[in-house]
Structure formats: C-alpha cells, structure tokens
Amino acid sequence: MPPGLELSEEDLQGDLDRRRPGQSKVTTQRRERDRARILSGVFEGRTTGASIAVLIDNHDQRPRDYREIRDKYRPGHADYTFDAKYGFRDYRGGGRSSARETNVRVAAGAIAKKLLRERHGVRVVGYVAQVGAVRAAVADPAAVTLEQVEANIVRCPDPEAAARMIELIEQVRADRDSIGGCAEIVATGVPAGWGEPVFDKLKADLGKALFSLPAVLGVEYGAGFAVVTARGSDNNDPFVAADEGIRTLGNRHGGMLGGISSGMPIVLRCAVKPTSSIPRPQQTVTRELEPTTISVKGRHDPCLVPRFVPMAEAMTAIVLADHMLRQQALR
Amino acid sequence: MPPGLELSEEDLQGDLDRRRPGQSKVTTQRRERDRARILSGVFEGRTTGASIAVLIDNHDQRPRDYREIRDKYRPGHADYTFDAKYGFRDYRGGGRSSARETNVRVAAGAIAKKLLRERHGVRVVGYVAQVGAVRAAVADPAAVTLEQVEANIVRCPDPEAAARMIELIEQVRADRDSIGGCAEIVATGVPAGWGEPVFDKLKADLGKALFSLPAVLGVEYGAGFAVVTARGSDNNDPFVAADEGIRTLGNRHGGMLGGISSGMPIVLRCAVKPTSSIPRPQQTVTRELEPTTISVKGRHDPCLVPRFVPMAEAMTAIVLADHMLRQQALR
Amino acid sequence: MPPGLELSEEDLQGDLDRRRPGQSKVTTQRRERDRARILSGVFEGRTTGASIAVLIDNHDQRPRDYREIRDKYRPGHADYTFDAKYGFRDYRGGGRSSARETNVRVAAGAIAKKLLRERHGVRVVGYVAQVGAVRAAVADPAAVTLEQVEANIVRCPDPEAAARMIELIEQVRADRDSIGGCAEIVATGVPAGWGEPVFDKLKADLGKALFSLPAVLGVEYGAGFAVVTARGSDNNDPFVAADEGIRTLGNRHGGMLGGISSGMPIVLRCAVKPTSSIPRPQQTVTRELEPTTISVKGRHDPCLVPRFVPMAEAMTAIVLADHMLRQQALR
C-alpha cells in the first residue's frame, strides 16, 4: 500500500455495511455489526506504507445453531471436503469456509478503491444483473452509479427489474428455498497498459480473485460466453481515434486485450449459485456414511447476489491496484 | 517436479502435435514442427527433482507476413495494449502475445498429466463442446476418452456434431471469417481434499490458469452460468454413500466445494472467442492515430477451439499437480 | 500449518516471555505483557489447517517518550531511511521498524517448533555465544539444552562466561552505552534431504529469515568466516557410516551441503550490533538537515542478544517447517 493516502475506519465502513447480514428483508436476518478496527499501517490519518491490519470482531456468534451440522454433511457446502482434506473441521458457522471470511476482503477492497479513485481516477461499481430469470436492462454498464445501485435493496440499477427481483426473492424465501443470480462489475478510468502479457494476465488475476469468492461458478468478460456463437467480423471491436486517445467501437472484449487493459471499461460478470443452506429437508450422509436428511437451520440469505456485489467490487479493486503498482514499477 | 518419474521427449510430443498448427484442414496451414528438447531435470530417463527446462525452436518464422501490423493495430489483438504498456512491441507474429507461447504450456502439461496419471490415477481429458451454434451431445463428460476426442479433427466426441462443426468451420473460412467455440475439460480420479480454503481455492487457481490462455472470455464449473436461474433445492447435489466412499447425486457443483475437490469429476468449460485475425478488411487506426483498414494476412485458424483443447488440458493438469503437491505436504 | 496439532495460547507464551522486555536487569525495563490471543486456525485445541492469526496487544505504550525523535534522526535507526522511502513515518516507538514487531515472529516460531518437535523430532535451541569480547566455551553446540540456556539471564550455557557477560552489560549500562553480541542457533534432528538445490537453498532461506531480524549484520554457518583461511583438506568433513546412517566427522559444513540438510546438526551464528538507542548525546541532523545532537530517552536494552535468542530460534524453526512441508510434498 503506497504511503500518504488519507484513510480512516470510516472509509471501510460503507462497503462493510453493504456486505453485512441483516441489512434488509432480502438478506439473512443474522445481525453482524462488522466494525473494522485498523491495527497498523495508518498514522495521523494517512497510510504509512506498512502493512495495514484490519480486525473485525464477531459479536453475533450463536454456536447452538450449528450443532446438527457437526455430524451431517450439508449439500452444497464444504463440510465434507474440509473433512476429507484436514481430517476434521471447525463446524461452527462454516469455519474458514464461511462467507463471513469475505468481510476483510471488503475492507481491503475499500482501501484499494480509494487509492484507485483518488490517485488514478478509477471507479469500480458493481450491481445485480440478474436474479433467477429476472434480468436488469442496463443501457450502458459504464454509466451506472453507486447511487443507482444503492437505490434499492437488491442493488439493481434497473428499478423495474429490481422490484421483480425483490418479489422473486420473497417468493423463494416463502418456498423455503433459494435462488441464484448474476452480478456485473464495471471498472472505469483504467488506463491502457495495466496487466501482464503471459501468466499474470489481468483477466487471469481477476479471474482468480473472483473465483476465490464463495458460490461463484462462472466468470466472464465483455461478450463472455456469447463469443461462442459469434463470428470474428462481428466480435472484433474496431479501433478508433477519440479525443482522449485510442478507443474501440463497442466493448465485446471487456476492456482487456492480450491480458492488458485497453483503456475501455473493464466489464465482468459472475454467476452466483443459489444459497446452499435451505430450510427444506435434503438428502445427505453423516460422517459415518449413514444416509440421513438435513434441514439447515439458522438465518440465511435466500439470494446471495445483493450482498455479493461489494465482495466482487472489492476483489476487482484489489487486483487492479496490484497491477497499477506493477505498471508503475516499469516507469 | 517430484523425482523418479520416467520421462522422455516423446511423452511431450503427443500433446504438442495436438496443439501444433497445420495439423488438419480446420486449422491454420502454418507449419510448425514443435519438437521439444528437454534441457534439464531428466537423467537416465527419469526426472531428478530439478527444474525441467524445455526448449521448442521455431523453424517456420516468416517475418514478411507481419510487416503491415507494425504500423496498424489489429482489432481484437494485443498490438495496441502492448504499445500502451511498453511503448513499443515485437510485432513479429504477435511477439509475446502470440498463441505460439502456449506450446511450452502444453509441454509442461504433458509432464503434469503423466505424473497425475501414473502416481495418482487422475486423467484430464478435454474436448470441443460447441462451435458456433453447433453443440455436442455428451451423455457423461466423465466417460469421454482421448480416443473419442481424437477420432475427428475438431476434437468433438459426438461424431454427428463433429461433422456439422467441420462443415461450419469450412463455411466460415470460405466467408473469410472466424467463429467462436466452447471447450469442456474433465478431470477424473481427483480424490477429495485437493485445494485450499480461501484465496487459493482450486476453482480460483484453475480459473487463473485458464484465463491466462489467449482468447478465453469465460470460464465456468459444473452447472456454471445455469446456476443463475436455479433454485437451491435443485442445485444442491445430495451426498450419498457409495462403495468408493462419499459421492454426490449429480455434479452441478463441478467437483469442487469450498474450493476443495469433492472426489467427483472436475468439469469446466471455457468460452473461446472467434479468431481475431481474419482476412476481411476491418476498421482500425495506425500508431499515429490515423483511421485505416487492415486485412490480416498470414495463415490463421478459422476456429481456435480444436487446438485450444490441449492447452486447456495442460493448464488444468498443471494446477491439479500443484495442489496435489500442496496436499501431500500436509501429511 | 498442518491440521491436528494440539495448540493453545500457552504454547506460545513461553517463548514470548523469553523475548519480552523487562524480564531481567540486563534488558530494557519497559514492561510489555505480550499475551498472545489466537484468533483463528485452532478448534477444540487443535490446528484446523486454516491460517492461524495471532494478536498481541500493546499495553505499555508511552508516546510521550518518543516526541523528540519526530524531528531528529537517531543514528543507527531507520528514522531517516523510512522518511526517504515513504516521505514520512510513524515515529512512535520506531513504528514498523520497532523490534516489538518481532513478537509475532516469536509466536509463530513457537508453533513451528512444536510441529517440528512433536512430529519430526527436531529441536531448535539458541544461546548467547559472545557479548563484547566475552566468549562462551561450548564443547558441543548440539548438546546444549534449553534448561542450560535459561539458567541465567544472558542465556549463555557457559555459567562462568555468563557471569562475565552480565558484569560487562552492567558496566556498559553504567557507561550509558551499549554492546554487541553473537547468538548461536542449533537445530538437531533435521533429517538429510530438507532444502532446495538452487535459489531456495536451506542456507539461503535461513539467511533471509535471520537477516530480516533487526540489528543482524552477519550470519554464518558451521565454520563460517573461518573457512576463509582454511584448506580444503582440513575443511571437508569426511563421510562415515554410523548406526543411524551416514554422518560426517566434524561439522564445519554446518549441517547443509548444496543447500540441503545433511542430517548433521544445523549450526549458525548471528552478529547482533550494539543497541543503537543510547542515552549519550550523539551527533545527527534534523529533518530539515540542521546539525544537532540527540540523547535517546526511553528504556532500552544495553545488549540486544539475550532477547534476540528466541527471535532467531523462531525464524530458524519457521524456515525449517516450511522446508519440511516442501520435502513432504515430493513423497
């Protein structure tokens, strides 16, 4: 982290509040305060260049909710794979595999966002593009503002779609079920030239960062999977000269060519699976391999994607900040 | 690389031949012999534990083909982004951004595959799942064999779809155009427990590796983007007890839960864009920002995905081998 | 960290107490409780395989002691170099360059030691070999026990030398000065085969780890700088067959050959400079380049090396544990 950036715990709180449980009726009702304490790396209100340690205490643990999952493997969860890897596991709240682990990523992302915004004019904004079959209509992803996103509890900049998404999520919750969704993240202001040509392509590092988030089963850039049916003559974005330099007509390439940013907005989408924890009874086995059923108790989101948005923004910003530093090193 | 594995240059050649240009009528007619020389790390036919250096000389350079692209930015290529990053570029054959760079990955992947196969019973097989709108019908991805894949020049295990894919690619070539496609990669025999719980999730490292390949605009696991419209009650794969231990009914999770392998086949798909190099005239600009057109000469694949298959297999095998080593370290 | 190791905060406390200030009359009288809290990675008394976070709060800050050093550069300290690097610095207690930073290394080292000891029979013991001109007489470094080391406040297993070291340190303190010293660290039970052949040689990773500690100006293994005047015929340790396998006569090589452990004890020494903070007035400049003098107030060790011993043991154990994992990965 470069020195001299003004930073306080308040800078982290905005995104932490966007991620925290219990924020609205479409999320889990579990309440976590998620107050970040900065333990190092900031002095007299500015970053020092030293590592920034952030601690977020957990004040709403309820271990009693998790007793059943000690012995039964929840479908869709990491209970079994952790046991297979380590021989045993911390079964309270998912332990290390809990989505709660992402709050520190959001805190780190808030710092990366501020650095990118104040020193490089880069903005990272995400939103819910789809819940179930309900798609948002977004004319220009690069024009979406944080205010539009935060105008409703599903974080969808299309108000009409947002209303239908909320309706769908409430229906799903009433069905004691969950639903998947898709988040779109856009980074504007990234200059051409960030990224690396071979293994650490910008799309590769972003891909790793986004797939490191729980519940993500797909990542795509620009036209994404639609390129499968496209022809080169339609898919190539022609270069044109603009006042601000070279630009492309269209952005099917998603803002990166050859692993390096093109100066166009970086546009990506993540497929987020429906919450694995559902109150319906599901077929599974115990640790002793005996067939059984499980109804996952506790307080869970019927749809993960509204709270996923700040997580994906954070990972995107962290990767962009890293590549900004790498590019500066070459000068 | 662990010591003691029998290894010769012949072990690398099979996959290099699957990747090399000029192998069939659906690929570029550029001819590269792609003979790998092992320079270190093998002694008396076995790996020594030291780094294995592989050198593949290029015997079919034709620098005259590339003169025009010195001054004009090819749409869809990294010419402009390299110039933006580095101030100038090696314009011969795409330089570092050439897909030719992937042949050493394929060589390394062949070694990883052999290690995984001989010591751990893991097999990595890929195939073309879709070209344009033509989809393969594959009943069980985990049952596809290398022989089925190599039975036709598009590497599609569904012979009927393969014929239509070939027809489509020939049509596209006749149109002086190119077409996108989708490759599916399956790893069978991976035991439960490979992967890491947080940043280096197996799906994250695979994602980085696959997105580090040229032309990949999307990666998905298991049900992939279809989870967006799914409900948890359908999407969760129930656990069952089988003779060989714990398995799941269905494999929408794609063989990884919480970033760690589940013992089910790992199934992933990559969206590969249509070749950017097409002979049709395309709009672009020169290095001096003057509008112009370019018709990319040279010998290019009308569809990248048949030759992409061994590249994606290689990256998958390399990541799996790394995580196998990490898991062994814990014992 | 492998899973399943029994671990509690008490396991960390022993070494933290050996490092903490205020432990005896030869150290600083600054009192830090240094109670470690384990925040993650341990469940029901055993490591889970997840990252272990350790937090040690600082309860004895006295910011008023550090006001003068805000504007003047203390000779021998990092005040100036931090300003040159970052443009400003956290001047309280040295900020990131404070030796207090090493307490978490000691905590991590205690975990590495326990893992090495319980699962691999490796023991890491350090002691003070020299203070000023007073040298310890140690017949066999590999036979020194923790009990012998902790039998006196300078951590010197030679009681007669220890008494003279204490006398010297008290004299130096009375002179308002400080004195250098040398610590010797011995790791016994390391099997032959840990380490890497080229860049990550065991001696290289140990060297980095030890030089990353404050105040270390020299590191040597086995015969160390004495090899400069030696002849090969005397310096080579002959191999012999022993009951427990291959051993060497003598251990001038310090337990590593070609960067890989030989099965003999690993023996290394660190040169630790005299404390830079001394109460005597010293010549320096202000941030505005004006000549001035400074008398460093506060509570400082007249000799760093007794408290350095657990730090160097910790770094040695951490590196050995890492290479143990790397070696296990090959099996």
Next chain:
Amino acid sequence: MPPGLELSEEDLQGDLDRRRPGQSKVTTQRRERDRARILSGVFEGRTTGASIAVLIDNHDQRPRDYREIRDKYRPGHADYTFDAKYGFRDYRGGGRSSARETNVRVAAGAIAKKLLRERHGVRVVGYVAQVGAVRAAVADPAAVTLEQVEANIVRCPDPEAAARMIELIEQVRADRDSIGGCAEIVATGVPAGWGEPVFDKLKADLGKALFSLPAVLGVEYGAGFAVVTARGSDNNDPFVAADEGIRTLGNRHGGMLGGISSGMPIVLRCAVKPTSSIPRPQQTVTRELEPTTISVKGRHDPCLVPRFVPMAEAMTAIVLADHMLRQQALR
C-alpha cells in the same frame, strides 16, 4: 525487466568471461566457452518488457571424468544430500549442484547491472578481499574500480596483496589442496529508500541471494561480525548534512538501516569455503555405506573466490534491481 533498455548478447559476455573456467592459471583449466544466446525479450536491440530467456550451451562436457563419483560421496559436496532428498542424482559434473549453474545468474546480473547503471547511476563492483591469511588493503571500498579489479588474475585491487594471493594459490595447488577466501561487493549510487521494512528487508533479500550461491558459509554487511565487540557509541554512524543530502560519518552500517538503503554505499562480504574437490585422497563412504577413499579427479579451481566475484556482483545487482522496481511502484 523494464522495456526499452538497449541490450545485446555482448552485454552479457563480459561478466560471463570473468566467471568462466580456464581464464587464468589460478582457475580450473576446464574450458567452457559460455556464449550466451538471448532467446526472447529483446527486439531490435532493446528489451521489450517480456521475460528474457538466455541459453548457454555446454560444449566441454567430459562425462568420463565423473564416473567414480557415481558411487562415492565426495566430502563437502552435495552428492549425499541429493541422494537423501531425491533418491538418486545426476552425477555428471555435480548436476544441478554444479557451480556451472551460476553462469545464467551472471548473465542475468549483467542485465540488472546495465539497467541500474544506465537508468539509476548505480554501480556494483566486487573484488577479492582475502585469500587464506592474505588480506587486501583497501582504503575506500566505494572507490574501487572495475579496472583495478581486473588488473590481475585474482581480482584484488591491492596489487601487492594480489601478488601474494597468486603465490599462495599456486602453492596450494602444488600441495594438491585448496584454499578459502573472502569477496567484498560494493554498490554505489543506491539512493536512500530502496528495501522493505519487515520480511523483505534489503539486507534479507541480499542475504538470501548471496547464500544461494555455492560455497558461501558467511555473509556480513558493513562492520559485520566486528559489531559483536563494538559499543553503540562507536558503532552508530552519525548523520550529517552534505551537498547531496543526508550522509553518515563512517559506514559501519553498510548502507542499510531498518532494511532500507541509506544512500551510503552498500558494502558486504562473503566467506567462500576452499574448493571441496581436491586431488588428495579423502575418507568417505559409498552409496552402500562402505568406507572408502576418494581422490576427486577433474579440473578444479584451487581457490574459488576470483571467479566468485562476478557471481556475487550478479546476485547483488539482481536484488537491487528488484527493489528499485518495488520502490518505483510506490510513486
């Protein structure tokens, strides 16, 4: 590697010739041409920003020299530790543990040196400070020039000492023995601010790099092991204001404080053991643990340190270039 630096194979050859065997009567008479070929990363005479691959073929292998060492462990060599680690080894010429491995480091170091010199005004010069008991008298390490170093075959800038060193080495060779030595490396022009505050201290990364070279048993900076007997009042280098900014009186700190460069010359010394390969019979064991003797045949240096100088310069330059990049990233 930053783009745009003029670079050709000739830039690498100078240092390769300083390292190569057979260069003078005090080195081994083995003749290696050591011609470097640059395979990638340079285009039209300038670096492109891509990785630079350098290949140096070995034209003077004589496998027949190495047959005896297949079955016997040479004292002081890595034969046994490689067998212990890997189960077998490439016994030809030491395989991966051969000092020949360092020639690519020297090639890479030549590139780093050129970058540091041309863009940052940094010069890295090394010399032989001691052979056996013969010490060079060097008034100011920072004033030693490459021309002074290369004026004689032992690379000692003190001509009188050089003569005695040559005499000693010839005597040792006549005795069928070998002798140790000490090299001193000086980097001038390094600005204050390169390095990192905690684990990647500049002295730590330099220490790792130097200890990764064969035969190094000790590394020290500035006053080095002499700090053991020093008092703080003498050891601290006072800060003073000079025309070029802040400097210190004296340089006992060796040019780094808190792990970060101080703007003073970086001065370090490496203890290099006497060549392990000596023609005298030495006691050892076979792979089957039977006692035997070995007389190492082949063509070996009686003293390693003259050829060690360019290796140590190279590793120093590589680490400095890395930290230069890291510091530039912060701007």
